[in-house]
Amino acid sequence: MLQISALLLALFLVLGVVSLVTGSVSIGWKKVLLSLADGLTGGHSLSAQEELIIFSVRLPRIIFAGVVGASLALGGVVFQALLRNPLADPYVLGISGGSALGAIIGILIGAGAFYLGVPLLAFLGALATVFLVFAVSGGKGSILRDNSLLLSGVVINAFFSAAILFFLSIVNSLELHSITFWLMGDLARASLRETGTATVCLVFGFIVLYSQAGKLNLLVQGDETARQLGVNVEKTRQRILIATSLITAVAVALAGIIGFVGIMVPHMMRLLFGSDHRLLLPAASLFGASFLVAADTVARVVLAPAELPVGVITALCGAPYFIFLLKKKGN
Amino acid sequence: MFLCGRDINFSYSKEPILTDFSFSIEEAMIAAIIGPNGSGKTTLLKIINGILFPANGSLLINGVDSRRWPRKELAKTVAIVPQENFSIFPFYAEEIVLMGRFPHLKNHQFEGKKDYRIAHEAMEKTATLAFASRRYDQLSAGERQRVLIARALAQEPKILLLDESTVFLDLQHQMRFLSLLRQLNKEQNLTIIFVTHDINLAAAHADRIILLYCGKNYAIGSPAEVITAENIKKVYDVNVLVDENPQTRLPRMTLLT
Numbered sequence: 001m002l003q004i005s006a007l008l009l010a011l012f013l014v015l016g017v018v019s020l021v022t023g024s025v026s027i028g029w030k031k032v033l034l035s036l037a038d039g040l041t042g043g044h045s046l047s048a049q050e051e052l053i054i055f056s057v058r059l060p061r062i063i064f065a066g067v068v069g070a071s072l073a074l075g076g077v078v079f080q081a082l083l084r085n086p087l088a089d090p091y092v093l094g095i096s097g098g099s100a101l102g103a104i105i106g107i108l109i110g111a112g113a114f115y116l117g118v119p120l121l122a123f124l125g126a127l128a129t130v131f132l133v134f135a136v137s138g139g140k141g142s143i144l145r146d147n148s149l150l151l152s153g154v155v156i157n158a159f160f161s162a163a164i165l166f167f168l169s170i171v172n173s174l175e176l177h178s179i180t181f182w183l184m185g186d187l188a189r190a191s192l193r194e195t196g197t198a199t200v201c202l203v204f205g206f207i208v209l210y211s212q213a214g215k216l217n218l219l220v221q222g223d224e225t226a227r228q229l230g231v232n233v234e235k236t237r238q239r240i241l242i243a244t245s246l247i248t249a250v251a252v253a254l255a256g257i258i259g260f261v262g263i264m265v266p267h268m269m270r271l272l273f274g275s276d277h278r279l280l281l282p283a284a285s286l287f288g289a290s291f292l293v294a295a296d297t298v299a300r301v302v303l304a305p306a307e308l309p310v311g312v313i314t315a316l317c318g319a320p321y322f323i324f325l326l327k328k329k330g331n
Numbered sequence: 332m333f334l335c336g337r338d339i340n341f342s343y344s345k346e347p348i349l350t351d352f353s354f355s356i357e358e359a360m361i362a363a364i365i366g367p368n369g370s371g372k373t374t375l376l377k378i379i380n381g382i383l384f385p386a387n388g389s390l391l392i393n394g395v396d397s398r399r400w401p402r403k404e405l406a407k408t409v410a411i412v413p414q415e416n417f418s419i420f421p422f423y424a425e426e427i428v429l430m431g432r433f434p435h436l437k438n439h440q441f442e443g444k445k446d447y448r449i450a451h452e453a454m455e456k457t458a459t460l461a462f463a464s465r466r467y468d469q470l471s472a473g474e475r476q477r478v479l480i481a482r483a484l485a486q487e488p489k490i491l492l493l494d495e496s497t498v499f500l501d502l503q504h505q506m507r508f509l510s511l512l513r514q515l516n517k518e519q520n521l522t523i524i525f526v527t528h529d530i531n532l533a534a535a536h537a538d539r540i541i542l543l544y545c546g547k548n549y550a551i552g553s554p555a556e557v558i559t560a561e562n563i564k565k566v567y568d569v570n571v572l573v574d575e576n577p578q579t580r581l582p583r584m585t586l587l588t
Contacts, residue, residue, distance in 0.1 A: 084419055211439050218430055221418050227382050229486070230406030230434035275420040278441070 001279045008286035015290050019062050019297040064190040065296040066289035067198045071251035073288025076262025078244045081220050089262030090248040093153035097160035098129025099252040104167050104179050119253040126249030185258035185311025187296050194254050205247035212240050213277040258311045260318025333357050338388035348374045349546045359520040363533035366543030372526045376492050381405045406434035410488035412479050412496045424478045425463040431485030453484035472499040493525035534558050534582045558582040
């Protein structure tokens with residue numbers, strides 16, 4: 001388990017350096033590595049402009065992409081386990097949609113003028129969606145039925161899409177631009193403070209989730225099996241749900257809607273490493289981070305100096321992968 | 332570990348499943364629960380297992396109400412082999428068996444050498460060690476059933492509940508399994524309660540038989556007391572001949588057509 005995690009961490013670091021090197025302004029390998037060494041020792045071997053690009057533009061963005069990617073992939077793994085459905089992820093459950101609606105309302109009422117104003121509303125939108133989805137599907141008692149949860153997610157998502165389209169058709173062009181970018185997922189606007197907030201939430205959530213990873217394995221086998229093997233199902237599920245909602249809501253609130261990471265990464269990790277969540281949680285987090293850093297790097301350079309929203313890249317990779325999976329299962 | 336049910340009432344919706352059901356099973360006893368479809372057999376097992384609780388009345392395990400047993404303690408005491416365990420995610424057979432060790436682990440603890448040893452012993456006893464590293468969902472129904480038996484054994488329970496656990500087993504594995512149960516019963520005083528549709532199997536292996544009919548305990552007692560042509564006719568509405576197995580002197584049932 002440790003070896004695999006270490007390997008994936010190494011992959012993330014390598015991709016991080018590659019991403020630092022790549023960009024519309026070319027800064028060579030040597031210089032980037034030198035600058036990283038400088039960062040540790042306090043030396044200065046680069047021009048001020050190059051330093052600015054590496055430390056103020058690329059590095060924060062890479063870290064942010066990593067945190068968001070890890071959050072989305074982690075959220076995907078846990079939601080899939082909780083609902084016993086490999087197609088569940090924050091996007092499918094409507095959490096992203098609720099978050100988007102919150103953000104759009106935030107942009108329209110001018111919450112952008114305050115620090116974390118829009119993300120806060122997006123976060124509230126995401127949390128409200130989680131409760132709404134679970135309230136709609138919950139029925140009597142606290143037993144969550146898997147399929148109804150997914151279905152109510154789909155329905156609520158459709159409702160949010162309609163609401164978003166409604167707002168899009170009444171806003172002016174300036175607001176439209178910032179909303180559209182948000183809807184497609186955008187890692188460019190992240191400030192250091194926002195990255196810090198997301199990192200704290202991710203670390204906290206991960207610790208909570210990892211402490212429940214063994215129980216998650218049993219929960220996947222079904223409520224009755226988990227119960228008879230000694231798991232307090234309701235309490236465990238509640239804890240997991242709160243931690244996951246926090247992580248995904250924060251990620252979506254800060255980065256916008258980035259689809260397919262939450263489905264694709266967990267699936268690939270299960271294929272490679274099996275279903276033990278004690279391995280799956282760190283593996284998916286690390287690989288999710290790598291994946292989004294890679295996708296964002298592509299998004300930055302493919303039309304350089306212009307940029308694509310990263311959500312476009314993940315969807316372009318994700319949709320074909322998804323179809324490939326469905327085809328393979330069909331055979 | 333003795334079990335005692337007192338006036339248990341239970342229903343999922345309006346229809347009562349069990350009504351005023353009382354029984355007792357002593358330590359190291361092998362008991363069979365028989366009865367027609369929908370007579371409440373599986374529900375009764377779930378109540379003994381602490382997955383369900385009686386709406387009225389109580390189930391006592393060692394004199395303590397099942398509601399008052401902490402989950403993990405209960406899981407160390409009572410284990411069940413369910414009819415089927417369906418998981419959409421790919422787990423290996425060994426991982427499934429190791430899950431039986433969960434109640435013995437402290438919070439956040441990983442399985443240690445001892446847990447692996449116990450799990451492997453359980454797999455050896457159920458002849459599943461050969462496919463420890465194969466995926467559970469790709470095994471045959473009988474192989475999956477043996478993996479679930481191994482998981483229950485890995486729990487090291489005092490009371491073992493079996494929900495028609497022999498239906499998918501071939502003749503050889505059935506015999507192995509039954510003699511394993513006998514051995515565990517004798518050597519470790521394991522209490523065994525099994526639900527079955529095979530009345531001859533119940534007659535041959537149980538010390539006590541509970542015959543359920545419409546949520547009530549229609550008859551309870553030794554095989555000779557419960558397996559009578561009259562009882563079977565009343566409960567299942569089929570004509571049978573009950574005579575004595577010449578080898579074991581236990582009742583033997585033959586369907587009359």
